[in-house]
Amino acid sequence: MAEKTGQGLAPTYLIGPGALGLTFAHLMGQHRPVKLLVKPSHPSTFYYCHGQQKSPVAATACLKPCEPITELWLFVKAHQLQAALAQWRPYLALDADIIISHNGMSDLATLKQQLTPQQGLFFMLTQQAAYKTDDKHVVHVSQGDSVIGAVNACAQQSFKAQLKQWQRLIPALTGSDDITHARWQKLLVNLAINPIATWYQLRNGEVAAPCYASDVFALLQEAIAVAKAQGIELSLPQSLDSAYQVMRLTAGNRCSMLQDKLLGRETEIEAMCGFIASSARQLSLSAPINELYYRRITGDTPSHC
Ligand SMILES: NC(=O)c1ccc[n+]([C@@H]2O[C@H](COP(=O)([O-])OP(=O)(O)OC[C@H]3O[C@@H](n4cnc5c(N)ncnc54)[C@H](OP(=O)(O)O)[C@@H]3O)[C@@H](O)[C@H]2O)c1
Secondary structure, eight states, X not given: OOOOSSTTSOOEXXXXXSHHXXXXXXXXXXXXXXXXXXXXXXXXXXXXXXXXXXXXXXXXXXXXXXXXXXXXXXXXXXXXXXHHHHHHGGGEEEEEEEEEOOSSOOOHHHHHHHSOTTOEEEEEEEOOEEEESSSSEEEEEEOOOEEEEEOSHHHHHHHXXXXXXXXXXXXXXXXXXXXXXXXXXXXXXXXXXXXXXXXXXXXXXXXXXXXXXXXXXXXXXXXXXXHHHTTXXXXXXXXXXXXXXXXXXXXXXXXXXXXXXXXXXOOSOIIIIIHHHHHHHHTTOOOHHHHHHHHHHHTSOOTTO
């Protein structure tokens, strides 16, 4: 097994060269070799901008790995995850660690089945914030906390040791014993803000206006009922508190879903309202407001209707 950390050792591989991927490539690249797997359509040089400073991203872009991948970080959107893993899975070492980071919910159960018993699957949530000004430049807007947790049994075994290594590379990184619960909490904040902000073209702070309160309430209440049916307990008052706090703290921001919509890019609505709507149907529950926002933002009816 290749050694996984330290100078002159196996590189960390990272996908893809988006806002978050370039930011983490640069942060991790200060401490260990990082290789960025790119598509032929992507540039080969990237720049990291923070405050007044601009420097080349501390990672090497490549179209194919040069060795079996022992550690792969996936910073792609939820709807890109399956395809990205299918593309790069043949290059993974049999004992590779795979770390996924995105907003919304994805089908990790299917991913788990595609890995060997020695491949560890982890998930990281982050409050780091970045955006791209063009295909080469990323602006790291704010440093935020990140939390990582084990998704499969293999990851659980190595989690403590791996966490220590990753804490040397990533600022303000903590470990979670229950990353599924943490993902749901993050999903609820996104559900309270993104669909409403996107449909009505609002900045985050404007979603706190009383006229949107009943929709915020319903989006969260429906999601919490789905979570409960899946054995995950979440508090509606606490979730509302967290969501309104984020609206206040990010009042002037446009959420990523609204930015994607304005730029004509695919949004993450499928992994948010779409996930709640389809899960509710499978559980014989109803989630009419999540369905409504899903239809509004896709301009389509949910595929499960
Ligand atoms: N940006 C933030 O501040 C932030 C903060 C917290 C969480 N998040 C979440 O993190 C996730 C990523 O966000 P982001 O803003 O970084 O998105 P993004 O800018 O769209 O980045 C995704 C990148 O992955 C590339 N990609 C997709 N499939 C690939 C593949 N098979 N091989 C190589 N590259 C591939 C995409 O390239 P193409 O465009 O060519 O497909 C794109 O460059 C999202 O779920 C987002 O909600 C973002």
